[in-house]
Amino acid sequence: MSGGACILLVEDDDSIREFIEMALTDEGYTVVTASDGAAGLAAASRASPRLILLDMRMRGLDGWAFSRAYRESPEPHAPIVVLTAARDAGASAAEIEADGFLAKPFDLDDLLALVRRFLE
């Protein structure tokens, strides 16, 4: 369906991470997960994902710090889509110059449509 494109999911909530991973895996994507920004950076450098789904408010290295560090890294950079529960999701996304955003809670179909748009 999508050729098993690799998606990196950086999200600190176990439950959210769990269902997004299941939904994306169902769609045939390869999903790499990380529960904070630091783990996310390690996974990004290891797996070279084609898309990053990024939570903003996380313990340790948060979404802001992750995106800054990620963009400073030498590898080619994947687009970042922000998944945030912030009151103004768009503003959060703009702050880190994200490529797209989705406000939590979101419709699963919307998430899948967004992912497809970036990977096709």
Next chain:
Amino acid sequence: MKGRVLRTRTRKAAAPARPKPAVRRPRRPAAKPRAPQGSAAARLTTVSVPEAFAPLFLKAQDFVTRYFADKVENPEQGTISISGERYILVRAASMSVEFFDLVTSLYEDQGPEEARGVASNLLFDVAHAIGKADAQAFQRRMGLGDPIEKLSAGPIHFSFAGWAYVRILPESNPSADENYFLIYDHPYSFESDAWRRRDRQSKFPVCVMNAGYSSGWCEESFGVPLVAAEIECLAAGGTHCRFVMAPPSRIEDHLRRWTQDTSRGPSRTGLRASASSVSIPEFFQRKRMEDELRRSHENLEQRVHERTAALESANERLRREIAERKRAEEVRDEFLSVAAHELKTPVTSLRGFAQLLVRPLEKGESLDPGRLLQGLRAIDQQTAKLSRLVSQLLDISRLEAGRLDLEPKPTDLAALVQGVAAAARAGSDDHGFTVHAPASLQAFVDPLRLEQVLMNLVDNAIKYSPLGSVTDLTLREEGDEVLIVVTDRGIGVPAEYRDRIFDQFYQAHPEDRLSGLGLGLYISRQIVELHRGRLLAEFPAEGGTRMIVVLPKRGPARGEGTRR
């Protein structure tokens, strides 16, 4: 007089005892039948004062007597010296009745009232100035500091200089302020005497210089502006020459009071019938106006000063309020953003899992039982999490509205603590819990609310303790209090945050984003305090956190809560 117990000498005792109008031998004491022999009052012959003041005036009398004893008349050079000070002799009549007659003739065209006014003002002002100057000279010579002491030489000097003998009446209140009041008689005033020697009866009080001199002396002694007016005059048919002295702003009140007073004997001439017949030189008006002007100027400055200070403090208050509101807004904004995050997170999961389960069914595909179980479990957990958050928000809104009510009842705290530990064990396989409690301990508490507090403390212990660590719950009595202590071996709280952990919306570990609204300890402390208890935090040297719930055994009054 104010603040002193006085036995006043009656006029009967004083006035008849002084038959001679002239004092030729000042050292010879006059007969004073009522005064005890050898007492200060008995030896005081040149002035009459309330008894309490007698010793002070006696000292002045000794001084002034010695002063006048050193008198050198040298007509060859035209000098009279008293203790080295030049004096001049003036015929009394020339400064009273003859002066009035002269001025009256000069002002013939303008009428006797105008003439009287001019003469009175001139004499009063001259005498006032002389009185002030004499008082100053004597204060320097005698080295006096106290106002009454300064006053004391005045009437005696007055007596020796031949102006008048002074009798100060006990209603006097010589205080160095607005309340200064002196009432006194001059039984042998040189002025009224001059008129009577001519067999002239005046329509108005004539002792203008006496009034001016005495008020000048006292003004200098007390440092407050003073004027005097004669309210009864021998020359105008009165029984004596009587004066009142007061600050210019008060003199008319006193005049009204004393000219209407009939308590001092029945035989009064028209002079005492009303204040309007009493001579009030223009001088008084001028003095009073100056006085009022000065006061109103001072008042104005004072008011400007007060207004400025009030404005400054209002400004400061506003600045503080604005800063506080700004801070409150920031806290509120932060809270809303945390609350949004905390509430949306479980909702995101709920929605995600629900849709994940629904999707295959909608497509007519079968649902893997393992996934169904996983999804339903997640939904169950997230619902519980959401429900806890909603409860906290409801508690906060109840607390803020003052409507969090307790429902206290007799409760076995031992069972309650055991129950909390059991629930904690069931909820966390990774942490251990020990309980030290008596078999039973009864107290009067709201069991659900107290359980909420203990669960919050235990949740915190779990949240901030390493896996496998043990949290201890201890229940014990101390006097009429009950202590429930929750001790964990977790990360503790950095010293700089410790005094804020009970604050609303405050999270001691914000950098960790370990979830929560920052309301748990705040609500817990409120609940404990509604029980009239205390919630304390201790940080043992060996690490970890020790939270202590202290409750009175008898608990809160029934139905107690924040409801106002």
